[in-house]
Amino acid sequence: MEKYFLLIFLILFGAWYLTYSATRLDRLHHRVETSWANLDSLLQKRAAVALEIAKSKIADPASALILTAAARGARDARMQNRSQAESGLSGALGLLLNDGHLVDGLIEKELLQELSELTNKIRVAIALHVDAVSRTQMVRTKKVNRIFRLAGRAPLPVVYEFEADVL
Amino acid sequence: MLSKLRIGLVCPYGWDTPGGVQNHVRDLAEYLIAKGHYVSVLTPVIDESAIPDYVVSAGKPIAIPYNGAVARILFGPIAFARVRNWISEGNFDLLHLHEPAIPSISLLACWAAEGPMIGTFHAAAGRQKVIFALGPILEPVIEKLSARIAVSEAARETLAEHLETDAVVVPNGIYADRYRDGEKLKKWSGNTIGFIGRFEEPRKGLAILLEALPIIARFAPDVRVLVAGPGDSKEFSEAIDPQLRHRFEFLGRISEKEKADFLSSIAVYVAPNTGGESFGIILAEALAGGATVVASDIPAFDSLLGHGEFGALFESENPQELAKVVIDLLRNPKRRTDLSIRGKAYAQRFNWDVVAEDIFSIYEMSLVGNSGVRLSSENRAWNRFLGRDTN
Secondary structure, eight states: OHHHHHHHHHHHHHHHHHHHHHHHHHHHHHHHHHHHHHHHHHHHHHHHHHHHHHHSTTSOHHHHHHHHHHHHHHHHOOGGGHHHHHHHHHHHHHHHHTTOOOOOSHHHHHHHHHHHHHHHHHHHHHHHHHHHHHHHHHHHTSHHHHHTTTTTTOOOOOOOGGGGTOO | OOSOOEEEEEOOSOTTSOOHHHHHHHHHHHHHHHTTOEEEEEEOOSOGGGOOTTEEEOOOOEEEEETTEEEEEOOSHHHHHHHHHHHHHHOOSEEEEESTTSTTHHHHHHHHEESSEEEEEOOOOOOOHHHHHHHHHHHHHHTTOSEEEESSHHHHHHHHHHHOOOOEEOOOOBOHHHHHTOOOOGGGOSSEEEEESOTTSGGGOHHHHHHHHHHHHHHOTTOEEEEESSSOHHHHHHTSOHHHHTTEEEEESOOHHHHHHHHHHOSEEEEOOOSOOSSOHHHHHHHHTTOOEEEEOOHHHHHHTGGGTSSEEEOTTOHHHHHHHHHHHHHOHHHHHHHHHHHHHHHGGGBHHHHHHHHHHHHHHHHTTOOOOEEOOTTHHHHHHTTOOOO
């Protein structure tokens, strides 16, 4: 009799543990999705600001051309090319803004201020996303999650290359 | 700024006991309220008749020794029920939990809730075996947080080491402008060493300064020590060596204005704390007031002073080295001015305007794609499996 109780207990515990693990994984995937959505929207904003800068007096015609191309590239890039496109935009912005020429004019200053605020936010957003991804990867390698395939068909989240060196 | 939010803050330590975390939560809550947000603070409270109306009591705190100090925290089934109740009735857009790795109501809230949650980690400590043992219990709870904030590099390292997770550094806030325009008063200037804090507490380290004083007096015969802060000065000064007693002056509790004058008058500010400090808000204030700071090299102070760039450090609990550093500074006014000018400029980054905006931008990031805080359900995976909407 006692054996049966023990067996039932073990089954119940096992079921609870599986549900618990699946919930944990689901939450983590959700975190990855939202942190990516956040990062993605900030990057889109950055591309928009870069386009504004290209149109403004900050950029000379040649830099404007490069910047516009890079910003459009970043905005329209598909997932496979995203890394390259975002790094390209970072590079173009860096070239234009780090050559030390002075900027005057109210609109121009505002644009640069907006860009630097965005850059700070992007840095934080990247940290949040990278943390979510690495945590998810770590939990997904746990035995119980692999054996019972608790992650289902959710793709294993990855960190994109540009996240290491954006700006 | 985004539209007005409903924000729930959780403070794990007793509201009416003095402490850095409590001050931080209070200032943050008041800043957010002034910006027009709805804020509710859940915290343990000893005396429920004397709390502001944005504070909700979770019960009386229990004083237990934790991590080498007595912590006033709260847990247990009744507290848990109150936490759940507060979450379900609060209808919050996001929760901001302070010290969620401490066994108190922040941890309970993190366990009970689901949705946008931010955790701020204050503690900075060396390697601790006990936390490694707790890791497997804490990790699944802590990983529910959508963003982690550490108040210093030291706190961030502590977190990375113990719980293998990264955090964004946002320092604690001060009202830097209150200390900016202190007057240099004659009665407090000269070869004076300043100290602010509850001097009776051993971990504040006044005893270290006491031991260093005879050596300092040999090189600077007119040196005086000015101690500001609450405590029984009569009893304390009776315990001081009679030869040194006349060098001490106890000012008792001082006002903010006096504090500003004090900080601009003294020659050096000394913080000989031996540990248990999470951030070192008083050092940030001292820097903002234009004082030249000498502090022990405990992790929190080391990182706050930029490893010695904005104030001089000495090996913790080493009176000889403290004496050496202080004498060096007393003899060298130029170095003192250099340090204090650099420190004052640096302290502006701790101003509440800057700090609160940083915190708020992390709030905004956590709100993306989430639809408010609710009680967590362990059925989440089942609902997902059955196609029910859980977002």
